[in-house]
Amino acid sequence: MDETQLTQSLIGFDTVSPPGNEEKCARYIRDFLKDLHVEGSSVEVYRFASGRANVVATFPGDSPGLMLAGHIDVVPPGDASAWSSPPFEGRVRDGKVYGRGAADMKGGVAAMLVAIASARRKKLKRSLSFVGTGGEEIGYDGLRVMIGAGKLEGLKARCGVVGEPTEMSPVRGHRGSLVTKVEFHGKPAHSSDPSLGVNSIEKAVMFVEALQALRKELAKAEDPDLGHAILTPTIIQGGTKSNVIPASCVLTMDGRTVPGIESRTILDGLTAVMESIRRKDRSFTADIEVLYETAPLSIGAKDEVVKLAEAITGSPSTIAAYATEAADYTKLGIPSIVLGPGSIKQAHIYDEFVAVSQLKAAVSAYGRFISTVCG
Ligand SMILES: [Zn+2]
Known part of the structure; x- marks a missing residue:
């Protein structure tokens, strides 16, 4: 089976997240x-919920070699009638494979599998691994369950490649994200006498004002590749009726993280802001919840895997605006770049496609990765 046929086969599995349903696709890859x-x-197929699964494969070597990785879930196709061909058919037209996940990223996974298959008769000096994860599109749940359960502790590699669509140009960094929700608690009362209640909206305003100092502080640490961390209030909801002192107000904030200013730094900063307000106003109570979190990726421009990817593709490495699981693998001790067929512009849209020429280029690049790293 070639990379085009395999991409078509993988597209055929409806692995829309949520709910995911990756298990059949994971078994097929296994x-x-x-x-x-x-x-x-x-x-091994690693089941982490009903119908949900990752797949992990290791081919032995005398020392740690290369990890190839990708996710096997996709985002919903949306209105299927807006597609020129059914989103899970994988139709080939004018040198492109169309379907949900063609670019993001069943094409990348298929190219990795074909490159691994091409290397099967070679005696590898260093190990070669493949990780296919579920739930990437909804907060990396498949990967995080595996990491939490210690299932990847045996996975040793000196470097990794995550095959998200980069048009086969290596990406060595991206910011992380942290979405938080703060709920301010008040006490309802008739608004004709506000002194009988505690106004949660006013507490939220105090917090947003106090946040300015933290936001300035976060912006001080500048990463040469990724810029500085950002924390922005994006949604506020509170109150129920014009004549009731609001008992609850909820503020959602979007944060972007960089190395050195990661989620922990921001969360500690938010807690400190709350404590400083509470020292002055005992009626101030609020709690914070993390809704979504991804780590930043920053591989040095001179790192082995970056140099290798640049040499193999002939393209300079760049920085991306989106987040990937490469950051989580890098945190596990496997410095991982992002490199895959198709364009991020094709991700998550109607008539998503990947060019057959991109798939071929990916198989060739992954093959060279395997032969160079694994020997
Ligand atoms: Zn993706």
Whole structure:
């Protein structure tokens, strides 16, 4: 099976997140890799919820080598009638494979699997691994469950490639994200006498004002590649009736993180802001909840995997605006770049496609990664 046919097959599995339903797709990939009959290889489907699964494969070597990774879930297709061909058909037209996930990122996964299959008869000096995760599109739940359960502790690699669509140009960094929700608690009362209640909207205003100093502080640390961290209030909701002192007000904030100013720094800063208000106003109570969090990625421009990716693709490495699981793998000790077929512009849209020429370029690049890193 070539990379185009395999991309079509993977598109055929409806792995829309939520809910995910990646298990059948994970089993299909497991069977594909098991059928290579590589001596000493291990290929496992890791189920983390009903119908939800990751797949992890390792091909042995004498020392840690390369990890190839990607996610197998996709975003919803939206209105199927807005597509020129059914979103889970994978139709090939004018040198492109169309379907949900073609670019993001079943094409990348297919190219990795074909590159692994091409290397099956070579005796690898260093190990080669593949990780296919579920739930990437809804907060990396598949990967995080595996990491939390210690399932990736045995995965050793000196570098990794995550095949998200980059048009085969290496990406060595991106900011992380932190979405938080703060609920301010008040006490309802008739608004004809506000002194009988506690106004949660006024507490939220105090907080937003006090936040300015923290936002300035966060902006001081400048990463040469990624700029500075950002924290922005984006949604506020409170109150129920014009004549009732509001008992609850909820503020949602979007944060972007960089190395050195990560989620922990921002959360500690938010807690400190709350405590400083509470010292002056005992009626101030609020709690904070993390809704979504991804880590920043920053691989040095001179790092081995960056140099190798630049040499193989002939393209300079760049910085991306979106976040990927490469940051989580890098935190596990596997410095990972992002490099894959298709364009991020194609991700999440109607008539998503990946060019067959991009798939071929990806198979060739991943093959060179395998032969260079794994020997
Ligand atoms: Zn993706």
